[in-house]
Amino acid sequence: MDRRILLTCGEPAGIGPELAPLALASGVEFAWIGDPRHLPAGTAFTRIAAPNDPVPAGHLPVLPHQFAAPNTPGRANPANATGVIEVIARAVQLVQQGQASAITTLPINKQALKEGAGFAFPGHTEYLAHLAGDVPVVMMLASTTVTPACRVVPATIHIPLAEVPAALTDETLESAIRITHAALIRDFGIADPRIAVAGINPHAGENGVMGREEMTRFTPLLKRLRQEGLDLTGPLPADTMFHPAARARYDAAICAYHDQALIPIKTLDFAGGVNVTLGLPFIRTSPDHGTAFDIAGKGLADPESTIAALRMARDMAATRA
Missing domain, CATH: 3.40.718.10 (Isopropylmalate Dehydrogenase)
Structure with a gap:
């Protein structure tokens, strides 16, 4: 046994x-x-x-x-x-x-x-x-009954929404990406993980019109990690990341805060969602x-x-x- x-x-x-x-x-x-x-x-x-x-x-x-x-x-x-x-x-x-x-x-x-x-x-x-x-760990919520699979990782977890912008530092976001990337290989058997990263603002800031965090923080970090060979897309508008065609383009989504990640998976797979601690x-x-x-x-x-x-x-x- x-x-x-x-x-x-x-x-x-x-x-x-x-x-x-x-x-x-x-x-x-x-x-x-x-x-x-x-x-x-x-x-x-x-x-x-x-x-x-x-x-x-x-x-x-x-x-x-x-x-x-x-x-x-x-x-x-x-x-x-x-x-x-x-x-x-x-x-x-x-x-x-x-x-x-x-x-x-x-x-x-x-x-x-x-x-x-x-x-x-x-x-x-x-x-x-x-x-x-x-x-260092991150929380992943993973679906088990929907296809394509929905796997989401909130980079910040149990904190008030007002505290998210300050808590979502380059170090926090980079750690979430790296831990998720390693876990997708080690625990899910995905040899070359594809990771999508959601922006923090509506429409991912829309070139600074609705917020500049994506331009000043997300984009330079993702560019640097791509140069290391990580397959990353983003920052993306969160409201268009979770329909079936979008989910087919990545293996996990990194989200800026708790509800941005948990609302889509609990809508798609409320009974079949699983909480996994990565790292x-x-x-x-x-x-x-x-x-x-x-x-x-x-x-x-x-x-x-x-x-x-x-x-x-x-x-x-x-x-x-």
């Missing part, structure tokens, strides 16, 4: 505990890390001591991790915040030790983590980068949705995005190997 993927439990009061047994339908070998008390009643599971221990067919392999309290679906308990954080760290340790092939993380609730454990990171992406040694020394994917407190415990959780995330992690691990 190949090394399993580790599926972290995420926020126990969300839909994560329901998604874990449903994700067995993916056909991907994975082990869930969490407190078995949080799983839905009647879940067939087997406690294991190591990620790749055998389990009966149809059983969820569970690496037990004791939490401070049971869970109430839809109501985050700050007492469980430390357990959520410990599970993520434990998964990173196991994958770095070579005991697992990748990590897929179920959604967390940042407010509960902050209130219960003083969690100081904006989200999973930043915490995983810290655990990996404070390596880590290990593979991490995640479903592209939140904890869904409003439907937690009601049997309404849709595992499609979790299944897509597990399958993408499996495929990336095979490519990287």
Whole structure:
């Protein structure tokens, strides 16, 4: 058996505990890390001591991790915040030790983590980068059910829109391009990646009429990187980058800010989008949705995005190997 993927439990009061047994339908070998008390009643599971221990067919392999309290679906308990954080760290340790092939993380609730454990990171992406040694990373959202594929990378992530122009420095944009280029080769098997870069202003500034960032910052940087051999187009107007004919001309799009990247992919492939952290020394994917407190415990959780995330992690691990 190949090394399993580790599926972290995420926020126990969300839909994560329901998604874990449903994700067995993916056909991907994975082990869930969490407190078995949080799983839905009647879940067939087997406690294991190591990620790749055998389990009966149809059983969820569970690496037990004791939490401070049971869970109430839809109501985050700050007492469980430390357990959520410990599970993520434990998964990173196991994958770095070579005991697992990748990590897929179920959604967390940042407010509960902050209130219960003083969690100081904006989200999973930043915490995983810290655990990996404070390596530079970028967030990619990748579609799994639309063709041509839609892969987007926001160069700036969880900051107010008013702060984007100052945060989008030459160094930030160059780092996003280089990390994406390397990951497309290493993790997606694309030998000569084509990357499109969106401008920050409407119509990509329209030659300075609607903003000069494209002329003074984007264009000189892209010219320099093209001279190194990178296949880059842009800066492009973001509003014309995501129809099928446009997507066919590139393998990933670098966007200036969070919503510029996430609105198109969530429109095109809401259920099948996968969050991938590029730049880590290990593979991490995640479903592209939140904890869904409003439907937690009601049997309404849709595992499609979790299944897509597990399958993408499996495929990336095979490519990287």
